[in-house]
Amino acid sequence: MAENFITLKNVSLRFKLYSTQHRSIKETFVNVLLRRNYGRPTREVTAVNNVSLHIPHGRRLGIVGDNGAGKSSLLKVMSRIYPPTSGTIERRGFLVPLLEVGIGFNPELSGLENIFLTGAIMGFSRREMTRRVDPILEFSELRQFADTPIKYYSSGMAQRLAFSIATEIDPEILLLDEIFSVGDIHWVQKAKHRMQSLIDRSSILVLVSHQMELIERYCDWTIWMRAGQIVGEGPPSEIIPAYQASEAGVQV
Amino acid sequence: MTRTGRGSILPPRLRGPSTAGRPEAPDSDPSAESRVKLVSSIQELWQFREVIKNFVSQDLKVKYRRSALGFFWSLLNPLLHMSVITVVFSLLFRFPMSQYSLYVLSGLVPWTFWTASVDGCCMSIVGAENMIKRQYFPKLVFPFSVVTQNFVTFVLSLTVLLLILAPITGFRPNASLCILPLSFLCIIAFSLGVGLIAAVVTVYFRDMQHLISVGMSTWFYLTPIIYPLESATGEGPIPHAYRYYFKLNPMFSIIQMFHRPIYDGRLPTTPELAGAVVVSLAALLVGMLIFKRCEDSLVFSL
Numbered sequence: 001m002a003e004n005f006i007t008l009k010n011v012s013l014r015f016k017l018y019s020t021q022h023r024s025i026k027e028t029f030v031n032v033l034l035r036r037n038y039g040r041p042t043r044e045v046t047a048v049n050n051v052s053l054h055i056p057h058g059r060r061l062g063i064v065g066d067n068g069a070g071k072s073s074l075l076k077v078m079s080r081i082y083p084p085t086s087g088t089i090e091r092r093g094f095l096v097p098l099l100e101v102g103i104g105f106n107p108e109l110s111g112l113e114n115i116f117l118t119g120a121i122m123g124f125s126r127r128e129m130t131r132r133v134d135p136i137l138e139f140s141e142l143r144q145f146a147d148t149p150i151k152y153y154s155s156g157m158a159q160r161l162a163f164s165i166a167t168e169i170d171p172e173i174l175l176l177d178e179i180f181s182v183g184d185i186h187w188v189q190k191a192k193h194r195m196q197s198l199i200d201r202s203s204i205l206v207l208v209s210h211q212m213e214l215i216e217r218y219c220d221w222t223i224w225m226r227a228g229q230i231v232g233e234g235p236p237s238e239i240i241p242a243y244q245a246s247e248a249g250v251q252v
Numbered sequence: 253m254t255r256t257g258r259g260s261i262l263p264p265r266l267r268g269p270s271t272a273g274r275p276e277a278p279d280s281d282p283s284a285e286s287r288v289k290l291v292s293s294i295q296e297l298w299q300f301r302e303v304i305k306n307f308v309s310q311d312l313k314v315k316y317r318r319s320a321l322g323f324f325w326s327l328l329n330p331l332l333h334m335s336v337i338t339v340v341f342s343l344l345f346r347f348p349m350s351q352y353s354l355y356v357l358s359g360l361v362p363w364t365f366w367t368a369s370v371d372g373c374c375m376s377i378v379g380a381e382n383m384i385k386r387q388y389f390p391k392l393v394f395p396f397s398v399v400t401q402n403f404v405t406f407v408l409s410l411t412v413l414l415l416i417l418a419p420i421t422g423f424r425p426n427a428s429l430c431i432l433p434l435s436f437l438c439i440i441a442f443s444l445g446v447g448l449i450a451a452v453v454t455v456y457f458r459d460m461q462h463l464i465s466v467g468m469s470t471w472f473y474l475t476p477i478i479y480p481l482e483s484a485t486g487e488g489p490i491p492h493a494y495r496y497y498f499k500l501n502p503m504f505s506i507i508q509m510f511h512r513p514i515y516d517g518r519l520p521t522t523p524e525l526a527g528a529v530v531v532s533l534a535a536l537l538v539g540m541l542i543f544k545r546c547e548d549s550l551v552f553s554l
Contacts, residue, residue: 015552016552024458025459025463028457097387106314108310109313113310120303120305120306
């Protein structure tokens with residue numbers, strides 16, 4: 001089996017912030033006429049600042065840091081959603097980003113059809129998905145609603161389905177942004193087990209979380225981010241106390 | 253441990269596109285680089301064929317599921333349009349031509365495909381914001397799916413309308429219909445090329461689609477679809493002096509690729525054929541180049 005890895009070299013990600021979210025031709029025209037510069041970027045934000053990082057095969061990496069420290073942006077760079085402004089990324093392995101649940105559900109289509117759609121988005125052919133349909137319906141306990149359009153599902157049901165699809169696949173590199181915990185207690189217990197087994201099957205895990213006990217439980221290495229930069233790196237037993245201490249310091 | 257589908261979504265090695273820090277290849281000829289980019293983007297599109305298949309079939313399903321008549325609703329629109337035009341224009345203007353309804357039909361159905369494709373492409377990236385922000389996609393997937401889906405509807409409705417309405421329109425199958433596959437390729441390439449540009453521009457300027465629909469209806473009247481440019485006898489509503497300019501319209505040659513075999517029962521003239529092929533290839537190339545250039549930065553403007 002080939003060794004999977006992610007290597008980031010001097011990766012930066014900058015966003016231009018515009019004063020208005022979406023520009024229109026009309027506005028641009030008026031602005032040019034009146035010599036206003038509303039359309040120009042007003043501020044540039046560096047979400048990820050010159051990060052170099054090597055994640056080898058077998059690593060369980062936790063990322064800690066305050067809100068806005070660039071943790072989620074870093075995950076999105078690793079999963080190619082955001083191309084880096086500068087720097088390079090090299091990567092080997094089938095990667096699944098579980099950043100938000102339920103990508104690409106089409107509310108008009110039935111649960112079953114959405115399973116195939118989501119599967120295709122994740123890179124599976126119809127044939128490969130066919131044998132995963134049963135376990136997905138089984139785990140999500142939605143078999144009787146398989147032919148019902150998603151729009152008639154409760155939001156809990158839709159999330160259950162999304163979670164079941166996402167955790168049925170076998171990623172080599174798993175990117176997780178917080179852990180999904182939805183539904184009743186019975187479901188949360190089931191979901192935890194399934195998450196654990198998904199993590200066990202993947203050869204690289206990158207987990208972003210504010211819950212330190214999750215990082216402690218799942219990860220063997222931690223990086224600490226502040227303002228887009230890595231400010232600390234080491235085993236969770238060292239980084240988490242340091243991070244918590246600095247956080248406490250800020251609050252006092 | 254099953255790892256199927258691993259290679260299908262992500263190339264095993266990936267070097268992120270970057271402005272700085274990219275090792276300069278010694279032979280970094282810009283045209284060679286963009287050629288490589290085009291080839292790799294087509295390969296990537298092939299890797300995502302499952303997604304395209306799913307998008308196309310889901311769109312078609314949603315469109316036709318809710319009605320008992322299903323597919324026949326999609327025939328109703330061009331059918332009604334054609335009937336109104338035929339009645340109005342054959343009573344009011346009396347163009348010097350026979351089988352006016354067949355003439356309208358053979359131009360109107362391709363035109364509907366082209367506007368529907370560009371309209372659809374317009375919103376394709378913006379509408380997929382949720383997906384694009386949660387998972388990596390080659391953005392080409394979205395406009396490509398729109399055009400594919402419209403093409404399915406187009407071919408089905410053209411076939412069915414021609415056959416069903418043959419007794420009324422006087423349509424007769426003939427050998428020149430063999431040119432139609434080339435006509436299809438031309439109109440697909442042209443629609444996709446323009447659609448790609450429309451998709452990119454709409455991301456930056458959200459009111460683009462209103463401008464496009466106004467532009468499209470103007471363009472419709474400038475293209476000989478409801479009137480002939482010149483009939484067999486050389487007559488027509490457009491004065492001779494202006495006819496040359498009408499022929500410069502790229503959609504003129506492309507629509508002629510349908511008028512000629514379906515209505516005239518003969519092959520397009522050489523200038524029409526050459527015009528259609530050149531114009532559509534050029535549109536596709538320019539569209540692809542613009543799209544590839546902007547593709548990476550689109551996500552930041554959603």
